[in-house]
Amino acid sequence: MSDKNRSLGRFLKKVFFVDLIQGLAITLPYTFSKTITLRYPDDEKWIPYKRFRGLHTLNKNKDGKELCVGCELCQKACPTQCITVIPGEDKTGKGISDRIGYRWEIDLLRCMYCGLCEDACPTEALKLGREYELAGFSVQRQIRTKDELLNPQEIPVDFEGGVIVKARLVTDDKGIKVKADMSVQKKWW
Amino acid sequence: MLEVLLIILKVVVITMVMFSLPLPLTYMERKVAGHIQVRLGPMRVGPHGILQPFADMIKLLFKEDVVPAKADAWLFRIAPVVSMIPVFAVFATVPFGDKFTIPFINKEVTMYIADMNVGILYVLAVAGLSVYGTILGGWASNSKYALLGGLRASAQMISYELALSFSCIGIVMVVNSLSLLDIVKSQAGWHWNIFYQPLGFIIFFIGGLAEINRIPFDLIEDEGTLGAGYHAEYSSMRFAFFMLTEYVAMVSMSVIMVLLYFGGWDGPSFIPLPGIIWFILKVVFFVYVFMWTRFTYPRYRYDQLMSIGWKILLPLSLVNILITGLVVI
Secondary structure (H helix, E strand, O other), rough: OHHHHHHHHHHHHOOOHHHHHHHHHHHHHHHHHOOOOOOOOEEEEEEOOOOOOOOOOOOOOOOOEEEEOOOOHHHHHOOOOEEEEEEEEEOOOOOOOOOOEEEEEEEEEOOOOHHHHHOOOOOOOEEOOOOOOOOOOOOOOOHHEEHOOOOHHHHHHOOOOEEEEEEEEEEEEEEEEEEEEEEEEEEEO | HHHHHHHHHHHHHHHHHHOOOOOHHHHHHHHHHHHHHOOOOOOOOOOHHHHHHHHHHHHHOOEEEEEEEEEEEHHHHHHHHHHHHHHHHHHHOOOOOOEEOOOOEEEEEEEOOOOOOOOOHHHHHHHHHHHHHHHHHHHHHOOHHHHHHHHHHHHHHHHHHHHHHHHHHHHHHHHHOOOOOHHHHHHOOOOOHHHHHHHHHHHHHHHHHHHOOOOOHHHHHHHHHHHOOHOOOEEEEEEHHHHHHHHHHHHHHHHHHHHHHHOOOOOOOOOOOHHHHHHHHHHHHHHHHHHHHHHOOOOOHHHHHHHHHHHHHHHHHHHHHHHHHHHOO
């Protein structure tokens, strides 16, 4: 009896296209729902959390002195040997001690962003930052030196991250950058 | 003389409109697809990607027109045109509205090219011709996928054309005329055929989906198993002609559906809109429904397609004729 009922129900379901209409009823609300995509280079940009490992940055202390003491530990810790440190004597008072990194270079083409250099650093001078748009038009450009890395990155260090901000695509001969406008923020989804 | 000029003018206008139809329709299709899949669709070319169809058109125009070495070159070249002409010819007898009078010269103009007394037969017959282009294209490509696509097209057309035409007979029996103009006029004032022929409409809709090769019946260009089916070997503008055919066929199917079942340009009288606007709104709605189903359902298997056509739709359409006959008597 119940078997018969069930097969009758299935038959009626087929006759009145119940399943098909249910399918259509699922896709219709999605048509008008908010999209989950990120209009990344043109309009929006994802700001990563603090733990993100992007482009390296060399920190300074509060007085504006370089924290790097040229100890070469990062160079030794690096699994791909992409960091070159040449220490030098500091006579100008740029650093926190008499010894500073005379040259500090990183080859981004070989770097795998493992963060071991960051762990090895005794003075917390080296930190992997949150910049991740590293595409460029020349190989030379991918070797970043100390002067550039000492500049603070676009995203403030104490900013928590994990939000979407308004952004704008900028392409120049240096490479491709998506400039973030930190004033307009929204939560993810 | 003026009459002849008017007819030529109408033909030119309709052809121009039909040729430019794929531009908004591809855009609409991609937007509908995007939003159903919770993304945005084209966004980068122009504001909200509105220029995307033009970019696609330019791309297609400048691509190389490849004819495969072992293809039957003449058939291969002529196939897209063969499939394109019938779908345009359908619109010769489609009434877009009733008469209107041009101001200043006081000339009455009809909103159709010709009012044939066998309009509905003409539409069904000519729309069915379009499949020759598909079959020829599949045959001439000398590729197994294209050939399979062409073969499927012919079999699918035969099985669904029957049910489609039979479902129209119900309407002809109710209206007592084969002319599309009479059919529309008889539905004036909310006496739409959908209320009298619901079963016929369902059969017509399903048959129409199969006729214009939309998902869930797009087995002739089944990406999953046939690459692209009958147009696998086509590129450049010849491919664009096939796409044009597909979109114009979609519009013509919506137009016929609106004419036969939804009262043509007849709209609710409490909203004062010109008839042509109602007509376009209804057609756009059905085009949207076609797209909506496309991105909702998966594709039928080939044997399922055949069994639906022969075992369900055809008997149902005969039953529909029978019931209609009994009621009319």
